[in-house]
Amino acid sequence: MLLELRDIEVRYQKVAALKGVSMAVPAGGIVTIIGANGAGKTTTLRAISGLERLTRGEIRFDDARIDGLAPEEIVRRGIAHVPEGRRVFPDLTVEENLRTGAFLRRDKAEIRASLADVFDRFPRLAQRRRQWARSMSGGEQQMLAIGRALMSAPRVLLLDEPSMGLSPVMVQEIARIVTDISGRGIPVVLVEQNAEMALLLAQYAYVLETGSVALEGPANDLHEDDHVRRAYLGG
Amino acid sequence: MDLLWQTAVNAMYAASYMSLIAVGLVMIFGVMGVINFAHGELYMLGAYCVVFLYAQENFPFLLAAAAGLVFVGLVGLFMERAMFRPLRDNPLSGLIASIGFLLILQTLVVLGFGRRMGHVPPPTQEKLEVFGAVLTHQRLLVIVAAILLLAALWAFLKRTRFGWALRACAQDAEAAALQGISMTQTARIAMFIGAGLAGIAGALTAPLVSPTPYIGHSVIVTAFIIIIVGGIGSLEGAVIAAVLYAFVHTFVTTFFDGVIANIVGLALMLAVLVVRPTGLFGAKERA
Numbered sequence: 001m002l003l004e005l006r007d008i009e010v011r012y013q014k015v016a017a018l019k020g021v022s023m024a025v026p027a028g029g030i031v032t033i034i035g036a037n038g039a040g041k042t043t044t045l046r047a048i049s050g051l052e053r054l055t056r057g058e059i060r061f062d063d064a065r066i067d068g069l070a071p072e073e074i075v076r077r078g079i080a081h082v083p084e085g086r087r088v089f090p091d092l093t094v095e096e097n098l099r100t101g102a103f104l105r106r107d108k109a110e111i112r113a114s115l116a117d118v119f120d121r122f123p124r125l126a127q128r129r130r131q132w133a134r135s136m137s138g139g140e141q142q143m144l145a146i147g148r149a150l151m152s153a154p155r156v157l158l159l160d161e162p163s164m165g166l167s168p169v170m171v172q173e174i175a176r177i178v179t180d181i182s183g184r185g186i187p188v189v190l191v192e193q194n195a196e197m198a199l200l201l202a203q204y205a206y207v208l209e210t211g212s213v214a215l216e217g218p219a220n221d222l223h224e225d226d227h228v229r230r231a232y233l234g235g
Numbered sequence: 236m237d238l239l240w241q242t243a244v245n246a247m248y249a250a251s252y253m254s255l256i257a258v259g260l261v262m263i264f265g266v267m268g269v270i271n272f273a274h275g276e277l278y279m280l281g282a283y284c285v286v287f288l289y290a291q292e293n294f295p296f297l298l299a300a301a302a303g304l305v306f307v308g309l310v311g312l313f314m315e316r317a318m319f320r321p322l323r324d325n326p327l328s329g330l331i332a333s334i335g336f337l338l339i340l341q342t343l344v345v346l347g348f349g350r351r352m353g354h355v356p357p358p359t360q361e362k363l364e365v366f367g368a369v370l371t372h373q374r375l376l377v378i379v380a381a382i383l384l385l386a387a388l389w390a391f392l393k394r395t396r397f398g399w400a401l402r403a404c405a406q407d408a409e410a411a412a413l414q415g416i417s418m419t420q421t422a423r424i425a426m427f428i429g430a431g432l433a434g435i436a437g438a439l440t441a442p443l444v445s446p447t448p449y450i451g452h453s454v455i456v457t458a459f460i461i462i463i464v465g466g467i468g469s470l471e472g473a474v475i476a477a478v479l480y481a482f483v484h485t486f487v488t489t490f491f492d493g494v495i496a497n498i499v500g501l502a503l504m505l506a507v508l509v510v511r512p513t514g515l516f517g518a519k520e521r522a
Contacts, residue, residue, distance in 0.1 A: 049413060050412075051409060051412070051413075070412075070417070071412040071413060071415075072412060072415040072416065072417045075413065075414065075415035076415055080413075081413045083409070083410060083413060087407055087409070087410035087413075088410075089402070089403045089406045089407060089410065089411075090406060091402065091406055092399065092402060092403060092406070096399050096402075097403075099396065099399055100396075100399050100400060100403045100411070100414045100416065101414050103396060103399075103400055103414050103415045103416050104414075104415035148414065152414065152415065
């Protein structure tokens with residue numbers, strides 16, 4: 001397994017946000033984490049990125065423990081995280097945002113190649129490369145946030161609610177992008193409230209309920225599961 | 236007419252060194268979220284670098300001024316390590332610690348140099364005429380140095396990866412961390428530059444102000460007015476507000492007096508806050 005969570009617990013003061021979660025992400029494909037608001041999806045990704053400290057358990061990447069490392073060290077190892085709400089830098093231009101994504105890389109030629117590749121994938125970003133990120137639409141900002149993450153040349157991509165607040169057309173577009181990224185050999189961990197979309201894209205799925213894994217299995221199976229259908233797919 | 240133009244030239248001088256101070260203060264606040272109350276004392280320390288190295292030890296003036304930038308920058312690094320980093324989760328404690336630190340700096344300078352004015356003979360008495368207004372070489376040096384330093388800072392922020400990192404960190408520290416940008420490293424850069432700019436402002440103006448250990452006080456009040464008018468967190472705003480404030484203050488001082496100028500300066504801040512609570516160039520509250 002490329003990325004493994006073993007019985008991790010995260011507490012905010014007294015309240016446990018994650019109560020012993022275990023997950024495994026293989027070296028290819030899309031793994032999704034679905035669940036209601038407050039189930040711990042975002043906390044799981046934040047724990048992987050080093051933004052939250054574990055109170056128990058361990059996280060392994062490439063067979064080395066990464067829990068307890070600083071976020072920048074975790075990025076250096078190859079984990080890119082597109083946070084909830086996109087969090088692009090509003091007063092940086094599109095191109096500057098993308099270049100911050102390559103902050104830890106040194107080879108200028110390679111960075112230029114990555115930039116060209118991102119502009120290739122997201123022509124809209126190329127058209128707007130000198131615009132302030134704040135002036136862009138939600139969908140464009142999501143593309144920018146994903147592009148920024150790709151600029152770090154990641155070995156795994158964590159995506160937190162990429163479809164949030166977007167129009168159905170844009171959600172389709174994001175779905176296409178996620179599939180495309182995984183198709184190029186970068187495994188994706190997709191956190192979604194849009195369970196329908198997530199289960200269609202992913203090969204494997206975890207269902208989080210109040211900080212624990214309630215259910216896991218191949219995404220197809222969960223898509224047909226009665227409990228999942230009732231709770232997350234609207235019947 | 237002559238007096239108007241002369242006053243405008245004087246205002247340009249005031250604007251230039253106040254810009255350096257205010258920009259540094261904004262930078263420190265932007266990256267660390269802490270209001271550095273000791274910023275005026277960093278200016279004072281820069282002035283005393285010149286008192287010591289140039290006036291007492293006879294080193295060349297420009298060398299003493301450069302030493303002021305570096306030395307005060309290093310003091311900034313010390314402040315980051317000793318105060319702001321351990322107190323990172325609590326900006327209010329950082330502010331209080333910086334108040335304590337300013338008293339320490341004042342006391343150290345009193346111990347070392349006494350509480351009376353340090354006399355710094357101007358390195359040059361020459362002056363030139365600019366369309367009828369008199370501009371001493373010393374003041375011209377301050378203006379030119381401020382423009383060059385601000386241009387260099389601008390180039391650093393817009394053209395280098397550490398510059399992007401610093402701006403990114405000021406806008407969203409957590410998202411910056413997810414790009415591999417280390418908060419600690421960024422804070423050190425901001426602190427060195429911010430403190431160093433205050434230091435060189437003090438160093439360059441030392442021959443013009445006759446430094447005392449207490450000159451930081453009026454400087455910090457002015458700097459606060461400027462960054463509030465400019466919009467806390469906006470570097471461009473700080474420069475523009477410094478120019479605006481310097482012109483208003485200098486003109487009112489010349490044509491009325493200094494006390495009224497201070498009142499007008501505060502009234503200006505109040506007016507901006509009423510009309511635009513985030514300052515002229517401040518961003519809306521970020522989520």
